[in-house]
Amino acid sequence: MKQLALDIGLASLPTLDSFFAGPNAAALEHLRLWTSGGTRAPVPSYLWGESGSGKTHLIQAVQHALKEQGAQVGWLDANTLNPPEFNEAWTAVLMDDVHLYNLEQQHTAFNWFVNALTPRSGAPRWVLAAGSLPPADLKLRDDLRTRLGWGHVYALHVLDESERRAVLRQEADARGLFLSDELMSYMLKRFSRDLGSLMQLLDHLDQYALQAQRALTIPLVRAMLENE
Secondary structure, three states: OOOEOOOOOOOOOOOOOOOOOHHHHHHHHHHHHHHOOOOOOOOOEEEEOOOOOOHHHHHHHHHHHHHHOOOEEEEEOOOOOOOOOOOOOEEEEEEOOHHHOOHHHHHHHHHHHHHHHOOOOOOOOEEEEEEOOOHHHOOOOHHHHHHHOOOEEEEOOOOOHHHHHHHHHHHHHHOOOOOOHHHHHHHHHHEOOOHHHHHHHHHHHHHHHHHHOOOOOHHHHHHHHHOO
């Protein structure tokens, strides 16, 4: 059966608490310790893994956590055009999807690295980056690639089906929704299985069920798709 990918808008903001760690507990704990405001090692951290492993969720969760603390952060991803110069007021530098960076973005990322780790004033800034490949396999300029692999490197693993089910159950319970095993199986077979898409689907279903004043069922999902 062909799996569908829905364009259903933005889900709720990603947080560290909403990340189901599974085999990625070490990476999550590292980020928790860092964002808690404790001792922060002056070396970069790098997350890598295939699509659906949760790296973008984690790096965005760190961004939101730091901003909630009143911190300023530098953000760079493959969609950032005309990236800004390094800002000494930044507490951290966050760089997502580094494997997709063009030459200008690579130049910016390297300059941010240098300025973050050898600041003119104050303590070194934290650098957190994420990409689809381990540092040694990245098709980037040598000086940037070696810096990405210099500090803490965590390989993220895609959750298996039982773990995906646990995530769906956890999110549904948090929303006060009853998600039957039958409907969960339908969702996993019929739609894209990466966690970001599944969370968006559940968010959309929650809103649709509320508007229709109906319980979550397979017929409700079909009705939602007919009204898309």
